[in-house]
Amino acid sequence: MSAEAENDQESVLLVSNDGFQFLVKKSAACKSPTIRSMLDKRSNFAEARENRIHFENMTAPVLEKVCQYFYYFDKYKGMKDVPEPDFISPELALELLFVADFLDC
Incomplete structure (x- = not known):
């Protein structure tokens, strides 16, 4: 299997509405x-088919936090004792709530 084909199986490209691209492990994104439904063959x-998702409703800063x-x-x-994430800024909190609802996570 070529490296490109292997990468196709392990990663997915997430693209923000302003064109920023994030290559993410598929196992992580399928949280x-x-x-997961969008990537189901x-x-x-x-x-x-393209192993690429373009989010028209997410800017790069928001999609970065999602990743x-x-x-x-x-x-x-x-794990049972998971620390609170410290990477969510108050400025993005409301927008991230809407995105979390859309992504069901």
């Missing part, structure tokens, strides 16, 4: 049931 969504959350959740998965 979101919404993203059986769905026949363009996102699943940080995915990795934070992945890091502490299965």
Whole structure:
């Protein structure tokens, strides 16, 4: 299997509405049931075929925090005493709540 094909299986490209791209481990991004559904090969969504999701409703700073959350959740998965995340700024908190609702996480 080529490195590109292997990367296709392990990562997904998330793109903000202002064009910033974040390459994220698929296992971390699939914390979101919404993203998991979009990437399901059986769905026949363009996102699943292209392994790329463009979020029209997210700016780069917001999508960056979403990606940080995915990795934070992945890091502490299965642990009982998870520290509070310290990377969410008050300026983005409301917008992140809306995004969390959209992503179902």
